[in-house]
Amino acid sequence: SRHTDTTDTIAAIATAPGRGGIGVVRVSGHDLLPFAAALTGKAPDSIQPRRAAIADFLAGDGIAIDRGILLHFPAPHSFTGEDVLELQGHGGPVVMQLLLARAIELGARLADPGEFTRRAFLNDKLDLAQAEAVADLIEASTAQAARSALRSLSGEFSHAVHGIVARLTELRMLIEATLDFPEEEIDAEQLLRDIDAAARLAQLRADIAALQGRARQGAMLRTGLHVVLAGLPNVGKSSLLNRLAGEERAIVTEIAGTTRDALRETIHVEGIPLHVIDTAGLRETDDAVEKIGIERTWQEIARADVVLQIVDARAGVTPADHAIAVRLPAGIERIVVENKCDLAGLVPGRFEDAERAGQVHLRLSAKTGAGIGLLHDELLRVAGWAGHGEDVILARERHLEALNLAAEKSALAERQLRQIELCAEELRLAQEALAAITGEFTSDDLLGVIFSRFCIGK
Ligand code: GDP
Numbered sequence: 001s002r003h004t005d006t007t008d009t010i011a012a013i014a015t016a017p018g019r020g021g022i023g024v025v026r027v028s029g030h031d032l033l034p035f036a037a038a039l040t041g042k043a044p045d046s047i048q049p050r051r052a053a054i055a056d057f058l059a060g061d062g063i064a065i066d067r068g069i070l071l072h073f074p075a076p077h078s079f080t081g082e083d084v085l086e087l088q089g090h091g092g093p094v095v096m097q098l099l100l101a102r103a104i105e106l107g108a109r110l111a112d113p114g115e116f117t118r119r120a121f122l123n124d125k126l127d128l129a130q131a132e133a134v135a136d137l138i139e140a141s142t143a144q145a146a147r148s149a150l151r152s153l154s155g156e157f158s159h160a161v162h163g164i165v166a167r168l169t170e171l172r173m174l175i176e177a178t179l180d181f182p183e184e185e186i187d188a189e190q191l192l193r194d195i196d197a198a199a200r201l202a203q204l205r206a207d208i209a210a211l212q213g214r215a216r217q218g219a220m221l222r223t224g225l226h227v228v229l230a231g232l233p234n235v236g237k238s239s240l241l242n243r244l245a246g247e248e249r250a251i252v253t254e255i256a257g258t259t260r261d262a263l264r265e266t267i268h269v270e271g272i273p274l275h276v277i278d279t280a281g282l283r284e285t286d287d288a289v290e291k292i293g294i295e296r297t298w299q300e301i302a303r304a305d306v307v308l309q310i311v312d313a314r315a316g317v318t319p320a321d322h323a324i325a326v327r328l329p330a331g332i333e334r335i336v337v338e339n340k341c342d343l344a345g346l347v348p349g350r351f352e353d354a355e356r357a358g359q360v361h362l363r364l365s366a367k368t369g370a371g372i373g374l375l376h377d378e379l380l381r382v383a384g385w386a387g388h389g390e391d392v393i394l395a396r397e398r399h400l401e402a403l404n405l406a407a408e409k410s411a412l413a414e415r416q417l418r419q420i421e422l423c424a425e426e427l428r429l430a431q432e433a434l435a436a437i438t439g440e441f442t443s444d445d446l447l448g449v450i451f452s453r454f455c456i457g458k
């Protein structure tokens with residue numbers, strides 16, 4: 001168990017700053033009935049658990065600060081596992097500040113960011129992956145991310161991890177039991193066959209790989225894809241950004257070379273954030289300002305996941321376009337977008353380069369929007385988005401690293417199956433990596449890092 005001896009009472013404004021119909025001050029601590037009684041002037045035994053009661057919230061001089069709703073969630077049946085009070089008042093900043101100040105006067109201290117959730121974790125109300133999901137749900141920027149965070153919060157991710165850990169533990173026990181035999185008596189091969197070690201290990205590795213796949217998809221929901229629009233001046237880069245963003249942001253002009261600063265927009269396609277950057281046209285120039293823009297474009301390209309190389313469909317890939325293509329760094333995905341298909345009298349479409357197998361060309365029109373759906377699909381394909389929304393785990397970097405480590409260690413275990421001691425040790429390390437996801441092994445440092453990123457009052 002992770003119980004601590006934190007006995008102090010914490011308080012914070014739990015609702016967002018600013019004005020709203022209702023504002024909530026949340027208090028968590030031990031035995032808060034006297035606190036609630038002092039705040040409201042009610043008799044302690046008149047305050048019923050989990051029952052909304054109208055109450056005056058009184059200042060120290062007995063004059064009411066506000067009239068609102070008092071809720072008492074007695075330990076352990078509360079979010080933090082401690083006694084929790086919710087003081088629902090009118091949602092103005094002055095009322096909330098006065099109410100918070102009064103709570104502090106009554107002995108509470110200001111809660112640190114994420115401290116309520118941290119206490120919930122320490123009191124076994126949530127495991128670490130669930131606690132992180134609380135923050136992820138609040139921060140979710142798309143419906144898909146929110147749904148995925150809620151699934152993690154309800155324990156879906158933790159449950160999958162626990163399932164694998166349970167089977168790992170069982171296998172470890174079986175394998176370690178063989179170590180108890182005196183060396184001359186054991187036939188390692190036979191014992192491993194008896195416990196079906198190879199098959200179990202293979203299944204374990206498959207389960208870890210499946211979870212990795214789901215987590216990687218979720219990481220995509222969180223971080224998205226960096227997409228750079230590059231090409232010669234006037235091919236329609238800014239128009240395409242506008243089309244993707246669905247509003248006039250970049251300046252579209254007929255004069256070549258007007259986009260000198262990179263413009264960026266984050267758009268969402270099936271919930272995947274695409275950070276799209278419009279850049280200066282890449283051409284030979286003597287203009288000093290334009291040169292700086294072009295330099296910056298190459299820097300953006302170096303950081304991109306995908307480069308959309310825009311060309312004019314009327315001319316196709318010209319030698320000048322080809323000169324840009326050969327300068328693109330290896331390892332960055334390139335999609336050739338033949339824009340202005342309306343002017344070229346061509347229908348939208350997707351095809352592969354006749355000379356370079358695997359090089360995708362899209363033919364579309366930024367101006368009319370024809371073929372934009374093809375671009376969406378292609379970007380999702382590049383992102384590796386399988387589109388199985390309901391399977392996705394909104395994993396954090398920490399989770400991915402733990403899953404990668406567990407995969408690596410179980411692969412080593414498989415390779416060393418005949419050296420039982422080494423195999424057992426790798427399995428132990430794999431288990432430890434997985435257990436870190438749900439927080440069975442954590443340091444105070446890690447908890448500090450995780451919870452300090454929460455907002456106050458959560
Ligand atoms: P950039 O320099 O590459 O950013 O090009 P712009 O987006 O500024 O476009 C240059 C010119 O081409 C503008 O007049 C646009 O209206 C026009 N344009 C861009 N895309 C299309 C398209 O798909 N069809 C047509 N007909 N015109 C386009």
Ligand code: ZN
Nearest residue numbers: 237238258259
């Ligand atoms: Zn432009």
